[in-house]
Amino acid sequence: MRGTRLRGLPVNAFETPPIAEEILRIAAKGDGVTASGRYAWGVAPGDILLPDGTVQPGPHHVTPPCRHFGQCGGCQLQQLDEESLANFVEARVANASSSQELGAEAFAPPHLSPPFSRRRASLRAESSGGRVVIGFREAKSHRLVEVTECHVMLPEFTALLAPLRKLLIKLGQGQAEPKGRRGAKGKHNHARMAADIEFAMTEQGVDLCIKGLKAEGLAATELLLDFARDNGLARIVLDQGYGPEAVWEPEPVTVRLGAVSVPLPPGAFLQATLDGEAALVGAACEWLEGAANVADLFAGLGTFALALAGQGSRVLAVEAARDAHLACKSAAERGLVPVFAMHRDLFRNPLMGAELDKFDAVVLDPPRAGAREQVERLVDSKVGRIVYISCNPSSWSRDAAMLVDAGYRLVEVRPVGQFRWSTHVELASYFIRDQ
Numbered sequence: 001m002r003g004t005r006l007r008g009l010p011v012n013a014f015e016t017p018p019i020a021e022e023i024l025r026i027a028a029k030g031d032g033v034t035a036s037g038r039y040a041w042g043v044a045p046g047d048i049l050l051p052d053g054t055v056q057p058g059p060h061h062v063t064p065p066c067r068h069f070g071q072c073g074g075c076q077l078q079q080l081d082e083e084s085l086a087n088f089v090e091a092r093v094a095n096a097s098s099s100q101e102l103g104a105e106a107f108a109p110p111h112l113s114p115p116f117s118r119r120r121a122s123l124r125a126e127s128s129g130g131r132v133v134i135g136f137r138e139a140k141s142h143r144l145v146e147v148t149e150c151h152v153m154l155p156e157f158t159a160l161l162a163p164l165r166k167l168l169i170k171l172g173q174g175q176a177e178p179k180g181r182r183g184a185k186g187k188h189n190h191a192r193m194a195a196d197i198e199f200a201m202t203e204q205g206v207d208l209c210i211k212g213l214k215a216e217g218l219a220a221t222e223l224l225l226d227f228a229r230d231n232g233l234a235r236i237v238l239d240q241g242y243g244p245e246a247v248w249e250p251e252p253v254t255v256r257l258g259a260v261s262v263p264l265p266p267g268a269f270l271q272a273t274l275d276g277e278a279a280l281v282g283a284a285c286e287w288l289e290g291a292a293n294v295a296d297l298f299a300g301l302g303t304f305a306l307a308l309a310g311q312g313s314r315v316l317a318v319e320a321a322r323d324a325h326l327a328c329k330s331a332a333e334r335g336l337v338p339v340f341a342m343h344r345d346l347f348r349n350p351l352m353g354a355e356l357d358k359f360d361a362v363v364l365d366p367p368r369a370g371a372r373e374q375v376e377r378l379v380d381s382k383v384g385r386i387v388y389i390s391c392n393p394s395s396w397s398r399d400a401a402m403l404v405d406a407g408y409r410l411v412e413v414r415p416v417g418q419f420r421w422s423t424h425v426e427l428a429s430y431f432i433r434d435q
């Protein structure tokens with residue numbers, strides 16, 4: 001493959017580079033970088049960027065497993081072998097840590113989720129002229145890539161794409177524009193359709209949520225019910241613009257968290273893979289073993305709260321999304337586990353000093369923006385142990401710097417790559433302040 005120009009490989013071309021250069025590392029957005037600061041996409045560390053902009057693949061460059069790679073915007077890093085993918089995940093977290101001089105005392109090897117393990121996925125469906133495309137957007141474009149294979153999400157989701165496409169075509173025919181507006185030859189004029197498709201794997205099977213699809217009338221309902229039965233779905237939820245409504249759910253849909261089955265509200269947050277969840281929850285449980293009272297902030301359905309309660313902690317689970325909060329509350333009550341659910345917006349109304357001082361430990365798992373307002377309160381509290389789970393190393397390092405400045409030690413960091421082959425990196429971290 002010497003000197004081949006790799007598929008879709010834009011190379012910085014402000015001036016003709018005089019020499020061949022090695023790709024040294026992969027930057028945060030997935031481009032490879034040379035020592036002189038030249039960038040190239042689709043490359044691996046050890047590849048050689050030749051003066052004419054072509055690339056000679058090196059020992060860490062593998063053939064991307066998916067036929068859509070390079071076009072589909074879902075994955076950026078399928079050309080990396082396992083070692084350089086792990087190095088990328090680790091470096092993202094290590095760089096965030098060192099940029100704020102957090103002084104991590106231990107850095108665990110990264111956990112990477114395997115292929116075909118994503119248990120929730122969001123795709124887009126669009127039609128025009130009776131043809132329906134279901135897929136992911138191209139990188140930096142509105143164009144949809146029709147997905148016929150995916151090496152990231154569970155195979156059960158991919159297997160549903162062809163039957164779902166047929167269903168959407170039939171539903172489109174049912175919603176065809178009125179006779180007077182039909183084409184000149186009297187053919188069906190299919191209504192244009194654009195919908196968001198969300199899959200989640202539950203204890204009962206696949207949960208399918210379709211947002212933005214108009215499916216009115218008995219015939220449309222029958223098509224949906226036949227589809228659900230024929231494909232063994234756990235649930236179909238439609239959101240036609242008035243909020244989610246289950247049109248098929250033969251038994252209540254749940255996910256297993258700790259030792260409890262928790263009702264899954266449509267679209268509720270779930271950790272992206274089961275093994276990723278196990279890595280994050282395992283870290284929190286290990287670090288907080290023996291903690292009597294724990295606050296789980298940004299608790300969602302209670303992923304951490306229910307697991308910690310299972311090892312003997314009493315846990316306050318605080319969450320702003322009402323449906324997730326109610327699901328956590330009812331599961332804890334039915335399962336008789338010591339989790340007390342609180343509905344509260346922690347950006348506007350963080351837990352304050354006296355409230356925090358009741359807890360031996362706090363778990364934080366905020367959205368990408370981080371938890372600045374809550375951390376500003378934590379630094380003035382008496383809380384001795386903090387587990388901070390993050391889906392954004394940048395906001396994490398900003399918040400972590402506040403903790404370190406206030407006297408907490410960053411005892412351990414564990415990078416987690418749940419979003420395999422993407423530049424999205426997560427981590428678990430553990431802070432202690434000696435009282």
Ligand SMILES: C[S@@+](CC[C@H](N)C(=O)[O-])C[C@H]1O[C@@H](n2cnc3c(N)ncnc32)[C@H](O)[C@@H]1O
Nearest residue numbers: 298299300303319320321345346347365366367
């Ligand atoms: C990364 S998810 C983590 C959820 C949960 N810890 C889990 O592992 O399943 C972040 C959670 O924070 C919640 N959230 C977002 N903004 C919030 C706010 N201002 N106050 C409280 N919770 C919020 C979201 O609804 C979501 O459930």
